[in-house]
Amino acid sequence: MSRPIVRIHDLATDTVTDREMNDVEFAQYEADQAAYTASVVAEVEAKAAEEAAKQQAFNDAVSAAVAAALAAQQP
Amino acid sequence: MAGLLVPSVTPTPAVQTGSMTLLSTTTLSGSSTTISGINQTYRDLLIIVDAVSCSDATSFRLDINGAQVNALGSSGTSNSAGMNMSTNNMIRLVGNQVNIRAADTTNVFSLRIQNYATSTTGKTWFGNGYFFNSSDAYEALDYGGGTAVDTAITSLKFYPTAGTMSAGTVFIYGVK
Numbered sequence: 001m002s003r004p005i006v007r008i009h010d011l012a013t014d015t016v017t018d019r020e021m022n023d024v025e026f027a028q029y030e031a032d033q034a035a036y037t038a039s040v041v042a043e044v045e046a047k048a049a050e051e052a053a054k055q056q057a058f059n060d061a062v063s064a065a066v067a068a069a070l071a072a073q074q075p
Numbered sequence: 076m077a078g079l080l081v082p083s084v085t086p087t088p089a090v091q092t093g094s095m096t097l098l099s100t101t102t103l104s105g106s107s108t109t110i111s112g113i114n115q116t117y118r119d120l121l122i123i124v125d126a127v128s129c130s131d132a133t134s135f136r137l138d139i140n141g142a143q144v145n146a147l148g149s150s151g152t153s154n155s156a157g158m159n160m161s162t163n164n165m166i167r168l169v170g171n172q173v174n175i176r177a178a179d180t181t182n183v184f185s186l187r188i189q190n191y192a193t194s195t196t197g198k199t200w201f202g203n204g205y206f207f208n209s210s211d212a213y214e215a216l217d218y219g220g221g222t223a224v225d226t227a228i229t230s231l232k233f234y235p236t237a238g239t240m241s242a243g244t245v246f247i248y249g250v251k
Contacts, residue, residue: 004106011099012112036236
């Protein structure tokens with residue numbers, strides 16, 4: 001499988017080169033991709049946890065309100 | 076008596092402190108684009124990244140001298156709170172808590188790096204930007220930062236953290 005293409009513009013000679021990543025670049029690329037994926041997953045999980053906490057707080061508030069209303073109707 | 080005909084000549088002004096010279100124009104492409112061999116005879120660099128477009132929703136970064144540097148920086152956006160520019164050893168033109176929208180071309184950034192050619196002190200920078208984020212909203216950016224790394228800056232690497240760049244132009248100006 002071919003590696004990602006990188007572009008290099010050397011201003012000293014004004015030449016533009018497109019080539020596949022070398023070993024060092026590819027290792028850094030894979031590390032960056034892994035770190036980025038992990039950060040995205042962490043962000044999604046944090047948002048999901050935040051939404052779940054909001055939903056739970058809402059459910060708790062509704063339950064408390066219903067319980068209070070029922071208690072108020074007791075003779 | 077006929078008057079003396081004096082040709083009208085506008086003298087070329089001497090290069091003044093603060094004047095700018097376009098050093099390079101580079102089309103962004105691939106997984107990264109590196110601009111190397113940067114002229115070392117100016118005081119500052121002004122970098123304009125115009126209409127960059129990426130295949131995926133992504134952060135957009137800039138490495139100095141081909142490697143991530145220990146950089147300190149912060150940024151403020153009009154829409155996403157708390158976006159850090161460079162707490163993870165690179166300069167994020169966009170990233171951390173927000174991404175550029177995929178295949179959008181309205182993304183523009185500028186960055187001025189001061190004293191880039193010195194090899195005796197660290198570097199500072201400031202800039203701004205405007206982009207369409209992956210939640211379909213425009214955002215404006217202001218940021219500033221710096222690094223204690225004292226190596227002269229001779230190359231700059233621009234890259235997304237996902238996908239490839241399909242369009243965009245980098246203009247580099249030398250500031251006297």
